[in-house]
Amino acid sequence: MQNKKKNMLFRKKILLILLLVLTTFFLSGCLKKKGSKGYKVNMEIWGVFDDSSVFESLFGDYREGCRSIGANFVTNMKYRKFTIEEYKKELLDALAAGNGPDIFMIQNSWVPQFEDKIVPAPVDILTEKEFRENFVDVAGQDLIGSKGEVYGVPLSVDSLVLYYNKDIFNANEITRPPKTWIEFNQDVQKLTKLDEYGKIIQAGAAIGTAYNINRSTDILNLLMLQNGVQMPTREDPYPVFSKTGEASNVVDFYTQFAKIGSPVYTWNPHLHYSLDTFYEGKVAMMFNYSWHGKTIQKKNSKLNFGVAPLPQLDPNNPVGYSNYWVLVVAKNKQKPKDNRAVNNKGDMILKGDDYQKARINEDWEFLKYIAIKHNKKFTLKHAFSGKRKDFVVKDDPTEKYLKATNKPAARRDLIEKQKNDPFLGSFVYENLIAKDWYQTEAEAMENIWAELINQINLGEITSREAVKTADVRMRQLIK
Secondary structure, eight states: OHHHHHHHHHHHHHHHHHHHHHHHHHHHHHHOOGGGSOOOEEEEEEEESSOHHHHHHHHHHHHHHHHHTTOOOEEEEEEEEEOHHHHHHHHHHHHHHTOSOSEEEEEGGGHHHHTTTBOOOOTTTOOHHHHHHHBOHHHHHHHBOTTSOBOOBOSBOOBOEEEEEHHHHHHTTOOSOOSBHHHHHHHHHHHOEEOTTSOEEEEEESOSOSTTSTTHHHHHHHHHHHTTOOOOOSSOOSOOGGGSSHHHHHHHHHHGGGSTTSTTOOOOTTSOOHHHHHHTTOEEEEEEOTHHHHHHHHHOTTOOEEEEOOOBSOTTSOOEEBOOEEEEEBSOOOOOTTOTTOOSSSOOOOOHHHHHHHHHHHHHHHHHHHHSOOSSEEEEEOTTTOOEEEEEOOSOHHHHHHHHHTOOBSBHHHHHHHTTOTTHHHHHHHHHHEEOOOOTTHHHHHHHHHHHHHHHHTTSSOHHHHHHHHHHHHHHHHO
């Protein structure tokens, strides 16, 4: 009897064990997340100015890190460089056809035009808080949406500074570049040389006109911001330049430098282009960005020039102006025809929304890797399971990029490293104080201001008429 009971208990135990094993096997099969497998996506980046070698180096470091933890989710990483003249058209055509890049560069002022073509960072990859802690304020102004969406990341921010010819300054016993606009006007009067017929033979500064000054409308925008003109914002994009008198006063200030008979007459529409005039040694000052430092040195390696922070209206409340490129992620991209999202090692077969989800996840992971500060490790996230693994970051990717390109930093911690650089120091200082405004159609709005400045130079309209016209034409653009 006892043996019979023992046998029954034994059989029950065996059945219980088998039941537990089968249940575990069944549940593991049913609850196994689809993201537990690997997957493969391509990554193509489009941009301007940067050589492919710069990105190839970043690609190599990233792949090495991913391989070290067995997270080889991205294949065929490649960068394609375009000329600035062809870039925007090629980009828009490719995005419209669905076969554009995964990641691409846009100017900071283009963000409003591209918002419907790009996808913000997933909040589990990059948050607004993390963005603002890393980057200068102007980047947050440009790239963070009304609901805290992060639309892109900059590897560099560039801001206007004052370029000046040291030899011309020394010859006229001017010991330092002007710190205020009052000093700037005084220096312009000292440095401008006219012949007996009133022709400019040496310009004090390249300012006052539209078409023969590089980034003339940026200088005008800077003056608007320094003078507290109410500028369009994301929340209220409609211009109201004519609402008060500040905007017309700014236009008067700007155009006085090209007005014959003005005490500060120093420039006119008939002079050479500002960059050419500067490297020829025929103008003492101009306003420009860091990338033109190389242009000047290439054109005239013997030119003795320096850079300095911008003149300010109120030195206690300094304001700069930025113009830079950011990296964003395309909202949609066709799955590649060569089907590289699948391989023969049991990786997931990605279709439709799954492919887009994986692609966007990997694109933003890479952008975070190359742009955000890391404490010697980077956390990689699986697109579907959400599982995370860390790999060691040997070199700061952003710092590596900046050294290769000699560009000013967007990240606060790297500004600290560049602030004493004899060339980049002025640019990164301006990055800290730079502001911007919301331009729904940036290039069209630039053209409106340029045309109106030219009409003022020709005496066809007044500054007040120009400001009213700007309001009307820009509002029509938005509508």
